[in-house]
Amino acid sequence: LRQLCGTNLPAGGGPAGLALQRRQTVVFRDLTREPPRPGLPADPRLRSAIAIPAVGGNGRVLAIAEFFSDRQLPEEGLVSTLTSLAGRIAQYIERMGAEAETQRMKDEFVSTVSHELRTPLSSMTGWLHILLGGEPGPLTSEQRQFLTTIKRNSDRLMRQVGDLLLAGQIESGRLSLELAEVDVAELAQEAADLVAPQAEAQKVAITVAAGQPAVVNGDRARLLQLLDNLLTNAIKFTPDGGQVRLSVTAGGGRCEVTVSDTGIGVPPQDRPHLFERFYRASSATEHRITGTGLGLAICRAIAEGHHGTIRLAEREGPGSVFVVELPLAAREEKAI
Ligand SMILES: Nc1ncnc2c1ncn2[C@@H]1O[C@H](COP(=O)(O)OP(=O)(O)OP(=O)(O)O)[C@@H](O)[C@H]1O
Ligand SMILES: [Mg+2]
Numbered sequence: 001l002r003q004l005c006g007t008n009l010p011a012g013g014g015p016a017g018l019a020l021q022r023r024q025t026v027v028f029r030d031l032t033r034e035p036p037r038p039g040l041p042a043d044p045r046l047r048s049a050i051a052i053p054a055v056g057g058n059g060r061v062l063a064i065a066e067f068f069s070d071r072q073l074p075e076e077g078l079v080s081t082l083t084s085l086a087g088r089i090a091q092y093i094e095r096m097g098a099e100a101e102t103q104r105m106k107d108e109f110v111s112t113v114s115h116e117l118r119t120p121l122s123s124m125t126g127w128l129h130i131l132l133g134g135e136p137g138p139l140t141s142e143q144r145q146f147l148t149t150i151k152r153n154s155d156r157l158m159r160q161v162g163d164l165l166l167a168g169q170i171e172s173g174r175l176s177l178e179l180a181e182v183d184v185a186e187l188a189q190e191a192a193d194l195v196a197p198q199a200e201a202q203k204v205a206i207t208v209a210a211g212q213p214a215v216v217n218g219d220r221a222r223l224l225q226l227l228d229n230l231l232t233n234a235i236k237f238t239p240d241g242g243q244v245r246l247s248v249t250a251g252g253g254r255c256e257v258t259v260s261d262t263g264i265g266v267p268p269q270d271r272p273h274l275f276e277r278f279y280r281a282s283s284a285t286e287h288r289i290t291g292t293g294l295g296l297a298i299c300r301a302i303a304e305g306h307h308g309t310i311r312l313a314e315r316e317g318p319g320s321v322f323v324v325e326l327p328l329a330a331r332e333e334k335a336i
Helices: 014-022 076-132 141-171 184-201 220-236 268-273 282-286 295-305 330-335
Strands: 026-028 048-055 061-069 180-183 205-209 215-218 243-251 254-261 309-313 321-327
Touching: 014 026, 014 048, 014 061, 048 076, 061 076, 076 141, 141 295, 180 184, 180 220, 184 205, 184 215, 184 220, 184 243, 184 254, 215 220, 215 321, 220 243, 220 254, 220 295, 220 321, 268 282, 295 309, 295 321
Parallel strands: 205 243
Antiparallel strands: 026 048, 048 061, 180 215, 243 254, 254 321, 309 321
16 A cells, blocks of 8 residues: 655556546556556566555545456456445545644644743742842741742742643654763752652652762753653652652663652553653542643653653562663763
8 A cells, every 4th residue: 555645656657656647446457468567567477456546535646555466357346345445544544634733733732822821920930039039028927938839839830831842842853952961870869859848748758879970961951850750750659658769870881760669650551651741640640649741751752862761660569660771971881
């Protein structure tokens, strides 16, 4: 089956070319008398041919199925079955095209809205920062408490808007990375420090094991975002009193980052979809843990953008283990 995506099938040449030109099924009954392709010598093993176009609603040929046979003349019944099948294929191709267009419009809409939201949000967080800094005047403890709550929520909204924009960029292949030498071991410590208040609030203990440097050629901010997303998840999906462990090792030209937790885990049926955009496991909704389902899709794009991988490892007992592998920078590779 040839799908006509910019192929330059010559209209009128051979069975498929003729079917394209005539927009109807073409049968070559005796190829020994008519060559299957103009200018090509007839293959003595081929006796007959049939080409069936899949014609869309607007009369455009969307695909052509072309068969050659060593037997004489395809039966009439077969010709009409294949022709009606081609009609179904045309409908399918048109439906897929319409779905892709709807998806494109949705992505464009989300991207425009996110951009529009970011400007007023930046202004709000800016003024909040000034108010909390005490510059316009001293705050009562109650005022400070209220403003802190507003700040926490506007930061959260800002993060979500950022995630939506980034997800849009990833979807359209526009994720850009600013590469430099980055020590992932050092970055791991920084990421753990960033999420420490959240872990403390949820009574989850974090340990970091990142003794040796693990230098990769990467985008520092994006790699920090990857670690932050994994740690935020680990803390979020781990009940009070649980533990989160972040480890970084380097060897064999690769850097391996592992984030493990003693939390609610991921049910087997959700595992294959976890890195898809907006996918949330049933365990997350059952436990009423909020989120958009973008974090892991972003993690995967960042890991793959660095020629690395990310996966959910199998684990004995409760909890989850996420493993990221990245190639070490060439300098580091030689040292090992
Ligand atoms: N450490 C974890 N333990 C258990 N489930 C997890 C863990 N990390 C991710 N998941 C599951 O994978 C889903 C997708 O994760 P992802 O980070 O993409 O989304 P989210 O955390 O729900 O929302 P967002 O990151 O956009 O705020 C989660 O909803 C959850 O079901
Ligand atoms: Mg998340």
